[in-house]
Structures are given as structure tokens and as C-alpha cells.
Amino acid sequence: MDAVKSALRGQRIETPSWAYGNSGTRFKVFAQQGVPRDPFEKLADAAQVHAFTGVAPTVALHIPWDKVGDYAALAAHAREAGVEIGAINSNVFQDDDYKLGSVTHPDPAVRRKALDHLLDCVDIMDATGSKILKLWFSDGTNYPGQDDIRARQDRLAEALAAVYDRLGDDQRFLLEYKLFEPAFYTTDVPDWGTAYAHCLKLGDKAQVVVDTGHHAPGTNIEFIVAFLLREGKLGGFDFNSRFYADDDLMVGAADPFQLFRIMYEVIAGGGLGPHVAFMLDQCHNIEPKVPGQIRSVMNVQEATAKALLVDRDALAAAQSAGDVLGANAVLMDAYNTDVRPLLAELREEMGLAPDPMAAYARSGYFEKISAARVGGAQAGWGA
């Protein structure tokens, strides 16, 4: 149990700056009270999540949504608030030039522009001390014939190589894959195999990131996790959950058993450590932002705790005996355990309130920001 607690105490879950701004669907973005107007306020909110959970000390940025004049100042501000800058997320999907693609666009001038943005992101990493560049490309096509599938792979490979070469010794990039959306016929990095193949050619500083909402229906995500860990190519997670497509619900909300199975493979594959980045990437369209992040961090913790409780010796014994029901029962015993008391105890040992949701609600932070953040333009995906 000490080992379990120690592992949980050491776990790090990164929250994304964009989760604190407004978000929505193509049908409507519902604005919320107290939403940050700039990256500094986003970091302040993220610091609250860390303050109440104790395991969320870093914050991912999204460029240009979090563009500032002085990134060193932003990093200093973060530290003062109690957090650090985490991964830098590039964004090459919101400029009018990117209508038909960014790094895979048929026009070399557009590709150049996109690549320059990616290189700028590495500059920002240098300035902020970030070690991870997250690359997600919305690139793809909507109609059969619209563009040449293979030529787009050539262009993608060229851009990735250029970014790779720019990385510093202690920096790496994580390539994200996604089945569809916003592209509706082909996506240039649609699955883990595509991301893996590109990363493999480039070297150790290129790894795959698994966004739990980016798969075809029925995909066994924990298999991919186990496979990538075996290959040394799992760079991290973008956690969220979904019932249908890329719904971006709170991680663990749609299928907590799946999250547990994923965390079990992470642990079994030696992935519970700083070499695998555990990041949230989800949007709170209708629920409040800071509590949505706190609850999500707790959900990851609960899944991790259960996965740590699996009796791996008993499991291995049942597996090698071919005892189907017995092996499954070992896993289910851990899953069916109520780990909330354990986590409450751990938090108290860490000097935190046992119930982060209740503690945050009591803190008055929401009332404070609702009163203070009046006027100005609320942050969102548009900026």
C-alpha cells in the first residue's frame, strides 16, 4: 500500500490552458462566468487545480491562443502562481490559408507558413523551458479525389523532419493522430500506425501521443498503449472521454472501466513516469471549467489507484494457467475496489483537503473570478 501511495503521490497530470476558456460545438459556444481573458488568468485557474489536487503542476499552452509578447515573463508568472509551463501545442488550423491543409497543403507557400509556425513553437519551448511539442494536424480532405493521399504523406514527412531537426537535445515532439474532424474524408494522420511510422523514421525524439477520443468505434485503446510502450514510442496521453466521436468529455466520464484498463497497461508497461506525459485535453462546454478539471484529475487518479491495486502475481498465475475467469476476476477485484478513501487519505498526508471538489467550492475562488473578470474578451478557441 505504501508503494501504491507513493506512485500516486508521484503522478503528474497536466491541464490544458484552453480548458479554462470558453468552448463549444459548431452549433453554439456557451459563455461562462469568470472565464479568463488572457493566458495569465488561465494559468491562475490552472494553479487552482494544482492547489486542490497536488498532482497537476504543469499547464499546456496552445499557440497562438496563448500568444504573449514575453514568454519568459509568462513562465515566471506561472511559477509565481505555483505551476510551470508544460507542453507547447501548435495550431495550424485556424488561419484562412489552412482551408485545404497546413503542412500537407498543395501550395508550398502555405506549407512554409505552417512550418514556420511549428518552428516558432520550438522557440517558445526554448523560452519557457518546455520539453514537449505537441503536433496535431487537422490536415485532410473532405472529398474523394480532392488531393493526393500519398503526396500529402510526402509533404508531411518533409515538415516533420524539419521540425525534428530543430529540436534541442532535451526536447521531443509528440505526434497526435485522429480518425476524423475537421477533415471528413481523409485525415493525414488518422491512426496510431501512421504516427508511429513517421516517428520511427525520425528517431527517439519523435513519439506518438494517444488522445483517448480520437479512435474509430470499437478500437481497443489499451492494446495501442501496450504496443507503443513495447516499442518505446508512447510519448504521452491527451485524456478525455467520449460516447460517440471526439466528444471531449471529462476523462473517465464515459467509460471508467476503459480508463482503468488503459492505466493498467501503462503501469504494466512501465509507463507511469515522467517519460510519458499525462495530459488532459478536453473542453467543458456546459460544465464549469475549474471543477471540470479537478474532477478529471481525480478520475485519472482513481483509475490509476485501481490499476496499482491489481494483484499482478495472482494475475500472472491465472494467465499462465489459462484460467479465463480467474484472471478476469483478479482485474475486476481491483476495479471494483472503492479507492476514494485511499485517495482522501493520501491527500491529507500531502496537506490537502480530502475532497478537492468540496474544498474548491468552499474556497470562493469562482465567486472571486466571476466578480473580478468583468469586461474584456473571454478566452476561447478563436483566440
Add this chain to the structure above:
Amino acid sequence: MDAVKSALRGQRIETPSWAYGNSGTRFKVFAQQGVPRDPFEKLADAAQVHAFTGVAPTVALHIPWDKVGDYAALAAHAREAGVEIGAINSNVFQDDDYKLGSVTHPDPAVRRKALDHLLDCVDIMDATGSKILKLWFSDGTNYPGQDDIRARQDRLAEALAAVYDRLGDDQRFLLEYKLFEPAFYTTDVPDWGTAYAHCLKLGDKAQVVVDTGHHAPGTNIEFIVAFLLREGKLGGFDFNSRFYADDDLMVGAADPFQLFRIMYEVIAGGGLGPHVAFMLDQCHNIEPKVPGQIRSVMNVQEATAKALLVDRDALAAAQSAGDVLGANAVLMDAYNTDVRPLLAELREEMGLAPDPMAAYARSGYFEKISAARVGGAQAGWGA
């Protein structure tokens, strides 16, 4: 062949006003040149689609996107441009009050507001002469437990009954179903069964509309079409196509064989007539608007022509003989026929250019609107 041509000549396909405005995904709306700034300009564009295809004489409106002070004037303007106002589409998903639902919202005041909007839409029908009210509700929940599934059905039933009672003798409403989006856990009208059950209780003026992009993966849409026609409950179609979810691609673009099978069931079930409304409901995010609609109308025509060419006697004979390959071959013979020459001939008989796409391109209309529509706010989903 005369009967085929006659049926094709009599076919009516309605285009939606919102297809002429800007649209996109939650990631980005790419603005296009020459996009209308108001409902009058949308109707002008829709009139072009009819001018070049000859079978798109009506235009659906979306309220409040097409809100004007004087609907009679709008209808007159449409007639001058050569088209008529078609279905009225209600919109109860873009007001801040609708964050947790409209007619199924837990708060009766919000429900009342939504219902008032629906009743206003019937007023607009009275003013424009529209016979169809299309009801799509984005209502649903994102998280298990968020609201009571059954209570929401009670609220839905109450609102539908109130709208039904307000309909005039020659008016009807079409209830639309959708698997998901923007709601990500439950949707209050998620499938045809739900829509059917509600319509059945209300009476003949309530029917189901099939949006071809709103089903779970693997759903056999032509079965639903055949079933609803058998029950007298198929009110119309919202045509579009999709590879993944509600992609809103041009109808027939993703799976032309499926569109053919749907049209075959329409014809076999006696649905090719004014009592079933054939409407496009799709968005041209990256392709030009007017050509996108023209091409879509042509795709429906081609699928219809092929379906009309099915040798139904031969098919029935093979079916009753249990000749699996023979029956399939009869259907495929029609599908594999190139009907473009037939449609070109028909257009010439109708006094139209044989190739509507080329004729539109030659017309200079796009250049004209691109030059003329400068300044002002382009229409889109936001207004």
C-alpha cells in the same frame, strides 16, 4: 423511358438558405467570397440553383438566421427571383438559455421560451405560405445523471402537442432525429423510433424526417425509409452525406450506392411525390456554395434516375424465385447504368443547358456576386 423522364421532370428538391452562407466546424469557419449578407441574397443564390437545374424551386428558411421584418415581402422577393419559400426550420439551440436544453429544459421558463419560438415559426409559415415546419432539437445531455431521461420525454411530448395544435389544416411538422451532437451522452430524439412514437400519438400532421447523416454507424437507412413509408410516417428527407458522423458533405458524395438504394425504396414505397419533401441539408465548408448545391441536386437526380430504371418485374420475379444473385443483379444493372446522358437530354427538353455545373461556371454569377457583395456581415450560422 418516357415515364422515367416524366418522373424526373416532376421531381422537386429543396435547397436550404443556410447552405449559401458560411459554415465550418468548431475548429474554424472559412469565409468564402460572394457569400450573402441577408436572406434576400440567399434566395437570389438559391434561384440560380433552380435556374440551372430546373428542379429546385423552393428554399428552406432557418429562423432566426433568416429573420426579417416582413415575411410576405420576403416571399414576394423569392417569387420574383423564381423560387418559393419552402420549409421553415426552427432553431432553439443558439440562445444562451438553451445550454441545458430547449423544450426539454428542466426550467419551465426556458421551455416556454422555446415553445414560443416554435409557435412564432408557425406564424411565419402563415405569412410565407409554407406548409412544413421542421423541428430539430439539439436537446440532450452530456453526462450520465445530468438530467432525467424520462422527464425530458414528458416535456418533449408536451411541447410537440402544443405545436401540433397550432398547425393549420394544410400544415404539418416533420420531427427530425439525430444520434448525437451537440449533445454527447443522450439526445432527446436520437433515432427514428423515438420520432415515430411521438408522431404516432399526435396524428397525421406529424411525420418523421430522415436526415441521412444522423444515424449510428452501420444503420440501414433504406430500411427505415421503407418502414416509415409503410406506416405513412415519412414526411421528408434532409439529404447530405457522411463518412463518419454528421459530416454534412454533398449528398451522394460519400456513398452513391446508398443514395441509390434509398431512392429505390422511396419509389417502391410510392414516396416520389409532393407528400414527401426532398430537402438538402448540408454545408459547404470548403467548396463553393452555389456549385455545391447544384452538384448535390444533380446527385439526387442521378440516384433517382437509376432507381427509376430498376426493372421491377424482373426484380420481383427473381425475389420470389429466391434467386439471390439474380435479384441483386437486377438492382446493380440499374445502378451501373450511366444516366448522365439521359439527364442531359431531359434538361435540354426542359430548355436548360445539359451540364448545369459548366453552365453556371460560364454564367459569371460567381464573379458578379464576388464583386458586388463587399462589406457587410456575411451570413453564417451565427446569424
Add this chain to the structure above:
Amino acid sequence: MDAVKSALRGQRIETPSWAYGNSGTRFKVFAQQGVPRDPFEKLADAAQVHAFTGVAPTVALHIPWDKVGDYAALAAHAREAGVEIGAINSNVFQDDDYKLGSVTHPDPAVRRKALDHLLDCVDIMDATGSKILKLWFSDGTNYPGQDDIRARQDRLAEALAAVYDRLGDDQRFLLEYKLFEPAFYTTDVPDWGTAYAHCLKLGDKAQVVVDTGHHAPGTNIEFIVAFLLREGKLGGFDFNSRFYADDDLMVGAADPFQLFRIMYEVIAGGGLGPHVAFMLDQCHNIEPKVPGQIRSVMNVQEATAKALLVDRDALAAAQSAGDVLGANAVLMDAYNTDVRPLLAELREEMGLAPDPMAAYARSGYFEKISAARVGGAQAGWGA
């Protein structure tokens, strides 16, 4: 807590006779030791499940798999073993005549033969005292055009009406729907809407049965449950679980959170009682049979216990306040509770061993049947 225990004590879960025989996929049926050779031995095994769980007192039969000369004798044998005959499952898919369908076959002679079998099943109900006839039709087509979708509905309606008329006053039939398999293009009862529409026309003795493995990917099953309960048309469940298609895994094995949500809707909709039949319908292809059933019964009990623990007042309050996270948290609190101690306690109060799996293993029953059931033909789907 007394109410919770009382509800759990009163719960009844029916096991299927065919779960005790061999089963597999089209690739291979792996035979197991100790498998019954006839319906009498199946009933003996089923009696073990009841003996160790206390809540599985009835056993469903499948005709002709469980065909015997004297059904009254079979029923008496069951009672002696400590169980009763439950639902009668008709089987019109394994005769060579049914290659293109049974009650929807184009040939009236085949339809007549299928109908006669269904009527024979009602005779068996009369002889055994069964109150439920379960109707599943594998009918459908593999190729577009193979048969007329609508004509097949007409034939289906005719057969259902004939069966309905034959039912006694205290008998009912449950119509099952299934997306696909063995039919690969259309299935004649593919979804709940189709089953509902047919049952609605016939009357109160026709209801829908929800097989949890028979839906398209992404379908929200608990919505269907809530809807059918609201309509008075939920007749029962065929429980099992699946990751992909109709995988027939142990109920609760693939997505225990989904099973909990389903049971919550059952309880909220007043469905936890004898008017809704809770039946297992799953096959243990690689795991041992009797333990597979015991574990499945326990999984249903655990989901039910958690659903009973939901604080419905708190939930209703959060829902009407529009508190998305609060309402979700009420549900999750119940789900995250470890109910195994509660169920162990209940079993001891019922005079049972607290751990049915361990107790069965200790009993030596498996060793006994393995030794005794040597020679003869093991039961399976083929007979």
C-alpha cells in the same frame, strides 16, 4: 439500506439452457468437459446457479434445442432440481428451409412451417406453465435487392398477429431486435423502433425485449430502456455484453458502467419487478459454463445494488438546479461504491455462502459432472 436489500432479495434473473451447452464462433466450437447431453442435465446445471446465488430460480428453454417428448415431465424435473421453466425461445433459423428467411420468407409454405413452429412453442408454454414466448428472427437479406423490404414487413406482421391471437390470457410474447447477424444487409427486426411498432399494433401481450448486445455502435441503450418503460412496452432483457458486435460475453464484463446506467433506468422507471423479465442470453465459448453464469448473475446484482444506492432526491435536486457536475457526481458516487460487502451480507442472510464463485468451486460439482457425463453427444447449438 433495508429497502435496498429487500429489492435485491426479490430480484429474479433467468439463465438460459443453451448457456450450459457448447458454443463458439463460425471458426470453432471448443468442447468443454462435463457439458450436458440433454435438457435434463442443463436444468441440473442451472439449478446449481440458483443454489449458489439464490436469485436465479427459472431457466429459459430453446426449442428445438430443448425438445423433449414430455414437457410436463421436464417441468417436474426442473421443480425437483429446485428451478422452474421460464421463457420459451423459438428457433426458426436452423432448418434448411430457412436459408432465405422464416416468417418473412418469400415462399408461403416456408412461412407456414415457421408459424407452425411458433404455435408449437405456445403449446409448450401451456405444458410447462411458461408465461413468456421470446421471438427472435434471424430473417433478413445479405444483398441489396435480394428481397422486398416492405413485403417482408407485411409477412412479419401477419405471422406476429397469428401468434398473438394464440396466446393465452396470462401469456405474452417478447419481440427481439438485432442490428445484424446472421443477415448481413437487412434484418427484418433491426432496431427497437421496428419491434415497438409491431407490438404497439397488437396489444398489451406483445412487448419488446432488449438484448444488450444487439445495437449499432454508439447506441445509448439506457435511453431505449427508459423510453420503452415510459411506453409500457419493455418486456424484458437478454443480458450479455460486447466490445464489438454480438459478442455474447458475460453481462457487465465489457462495460460495467453501462450496465449500471441501464439498471438505474430500470429502477427509475419502475421496471424492477416481475413484469420485466431479466434474462441472461450469452455464451461461454472459452470460459467454464456454470461459473460463467454465476459470475453473470453476480454482475447484474452488483449493478442493481449500485443503482439502488443512487440518492434520488439529491439527484433530482441537482438536475432541476441545472448542476451538471453535481448531478453526475450523485450517480458516480453510487457507481463508485463497492457493493460486494453488501451483497455478501445479503447472501448470508439468505442462508447462502457469501462468495458464490468460491462456494461453487468448493462444491465439487464440476468434478462430478466431468466424471459422470462421459459418452453421448454434448449439447450445443446444433441440437
Add this chain to the structure above:
Amino acid sequence: MDAVKSALRGQRIETPSWAYGNSGTRFKVFAQQGVPRDPFEKLADAAQVHAFTGVAPTVALHIPWDKVGDYAALAAHAREAGVEIGAINSNVFQDDDYKLGSVTHPDPAVRRKALDHLLDCVDIMDATGSKILKLWFSDGTNYPGQDDIRARQDRLAEALAAVYDRLGDDQRFLLEYKLFEPAFYTTDVPDWGTAYAHCLKLGDKAQVVVDTGHHAPGTNIEFIVAFLLREGKLGGFDFNSRFYADDDLMVGAADPFQLFRIMYEVIAGGGLGPHVAFMLDQCHNIEPKVPGQIRSVMNVQEATAKALLVDRDALAAAQSAGDVLGANAVLMDAYNTDVRPLLAELREEMGLAPDPMAAYARSGYFEKISAARVGGAQAGWGA
């Protein structure tokens, strides 16, 4: 047009011996008249498909379904009938030992047995002159925890390496992937990425085979084809079609547009040649066997012909101009062309009847085998 005809004349499509035997679903195998009793009769039927289409000169074997004492004699018999032995398909899923896996089984003795079978298959290749070993593993698990995902990959890699080392200089193996079935939780080679990663490590004689029915819903198969061709890792196809899962319908029957898009990527990627094996792998559960194969060969030919007709210069021009509708229209123009006259003409130039289906029906072959093949055990999956 000469180049198109020449390409079509040179196309080779392999039919599978098992398509001529009985097959079905887990629910029922419907026996057909005239079905072969042994591999010799299967080859005779396959020779008919070649005789009427002119492009199906090879036949794949399945071991042990096609086990004979003297493979050289079988090859000679094939040559006499006018065909040759093609790929050897290994089968390590039908022995009782393989209940929990074959090459990935936890027990090393079972793994050894499975490996021995694979090596035997290479012996058969040596005896028959086959150049391709097709490896499909049903290996996987049904329940979370049942076995260790990663350990199974280690075992798989070990077996693949042993088989690879045994291959002769002009032999290669094709590794097949499949989402699910018969394994219902994990499959050890579930997707192209897994197959690719294993093949990449082994070398040029290991390639991926794409079975068109083995993907998750929504997967873009032509993307995978283009990607594997770019990597030099596409070894061949197992053609069939599906609406739901691995339905094994005739290729091109469910989505002919998809087959066209796949063939377009094959051609664009330089894959239309002997280095990519075009094999059918489908089962005719309810339709007659030989005509089912003839029709399938024709469907591949039609899709290939359409793909060859794509005006690639016009396509490239539209693509580089960013003309979305124009590029799509180039593709659709080819797809909408009726290529049946072209193929009829080609067949006549090849000395064949223009309509293979009609010619086969007229030939009296079916009547002949129905009369002759009486008694004995019909071939099927079980032997």
C-alpha cells in the same frame, strides 16, 4: 484506351478454395448442391471461374482444409484443369489446443505446435511452387485480464521470426490483421499498424495483407492502401465486402464506390502488378458458389476499369489548383462511367463470352456437378 485494356487483360485475381465449399454463420451452415468433396473438386470449380473470366488463373489453398497426401499431384491436377496453386493459407484456429491462442498461447507447447504447422505450410509451398504464405491468427482474448497483451506480442514476434527465417528466396509471407472475431476483447494483430510494425522488423519478405472486411467502422481503407504502398509494405488484398463486421459478402457488393477508391490508390501507387496479390476471401453462405466467384471477379474488374479511366492529369491539375469540386468531379466522372461494354469487348478479344455469368449458366456445369457430386462429405470449414 489500349493501355486500359492492356492493364485489365494483365490483371490477376486469385480465388480461394474455401469459397467453393459450404460456409455459414455460427447460427447455421446451409449446404448447397454440387459442393466439392475434396481439394481436387474445388480446383475444378475454380478452373471454371478462370475459364469464364480469363483473369483468375490461381487458387489459394487453406491448410488443413486442403490437406492432401501428395501436393505435387495436386499442383499437377490444377495445371491440367487450367489453373495453378496460389497462396497457402495457414490455419491455427481449429484445433482444440488453440482455445486460448496459437502462436501467442501462454503455453509454449501449444506455440510450438502452431509454429510447426506454419513451417509445414512452407513445405507445402515448396511442393506446390507457391510464393505466398498468408498468416492470419485468430489469437486474442475475450476478457480484460485474460492474458498479458504485451507478452503475447513477444510470442508473436518470436513465431514470425522463425517463419521468416524458413522462407525461401522467392517466397514471402503476408501478415493479416483483423479488428475482432473470433476474439472479442483483444486481437493480437488487430490493425494495419501492428502488422506493419512486425513486418518492418523482419525485412522485405514480410508484408501486410489488407482484408477489406477487417476494419473498425469508419476506417478509410484506401488511405491504408496508399500508405502501405508508399512504404513498400502492401503485399496483397483479401477482397470481400461488408455492411457491418466481417460479413464476407461478394467484393464490391456493399460499397462499390469504396472498391473503386481502393483500386484507384492501387493504380496511383504502382500496385497493379504481380508484386501485389489480388485475392478473394469471401464466403457464399446463401448464394451459389461458382457464380458468386465469377461475379466477384467481375466486380473487381469493373472497379479497376473505372479507376484506370480516371484522367490523372486533369485530377492533378485540379488538386494543385485547390479546386475541391473539380478534383472530385474528375474522380466521379470515371466512377460514373459504365465500363461493362468495355469489359465485354475485352473478353471477346480474349476469346471469351462477353457475359461470364450468362455463359456459365448456359454451360450446364452446375447441373453436371449437382448430379455427379452425390454422396461423400461436402467440403466446408470443418474440413
